[in-house]
Amino acid sequence: MQVDFYHLTVRPVEAVLPRIADRVLESGARLLVVSADEAQRERIDGALWTQDKESFLPHGLAGGAHDADQPVLIGADVAAANGARHVALVDGEWRDAALDFDRAFHFFDEASIAAARTAWRALSGREGVEPRYWKQNEQGRWERVA
Template sequence: MSADAEATPAGVEIAFYHLTATPLEQALPALLERVLARDWRAALRAGSAERVKALDSLLWTYDPDSFLPHGSQGDPLPERQPVWLTAGDDLPNDPQVLVLVDGMDHPDPSGFVRVLDLFDGRDDLAVAAARDRWRARKARGFALTYWRQRPDGRWERAA
């Protein structure tokens, strides 16, 4: 058995989310709410510290009647945060779910129950990069799913 096959547990699912009807800022809170509804913790890896700050603000303000509990570098008790926002590799909250935005990747996604790879369908470079990640993960034997947005913003499983 190859080293890649040994690092690929059957339990991890990598789900690609092709954003076409709404921007990430509208789709992300609902996806994170679904993660938390399953009593899972999540880590979200963004492309920069500035993006982490913007997402931090978004998760506090996206709905006037609620918020998503979360933290990022500098916040107290990072190990207790249900959602951890980072631009690095830090995962202090021991997440079951990894959320990747801005074309970010993780060298070994096998340690998670699910990986959500969100990419902007209106950006040709982002789509091409997502296809490359799909091919690489498929070659390693990961279970992959592909979700695309319908015009109303709801998700439809396509593969």
């Protein structure tokens, strides 16, 4: 199981998640996006509509009649009603339920760095878990640090 820790230092998650979601969909997989913050879920919903002027990423907010049909589902809980095997935790809070997926993306910023370090230490020694750490450079591009 792969867990990618994404340290947001230049651009917010709403600006970087659409590209990662696009890559997940290109691979033929589905994605669950999790945030306990309703306002953040709405910002991500908007970002997925407007990330590319030529297209949009098909998605929906959890709780709708067609959750199972959504390639990208945005919700408050780690409950993949869309059958996703990839999960993005975007509010800086690690949830162990993400370990039930094939791949997890854990986004955090300076406000949640202490919790991310705790999660990293807990996952580093776990059998079958491969944590990787990515940090934004000054141009906002991702560089693998660990």
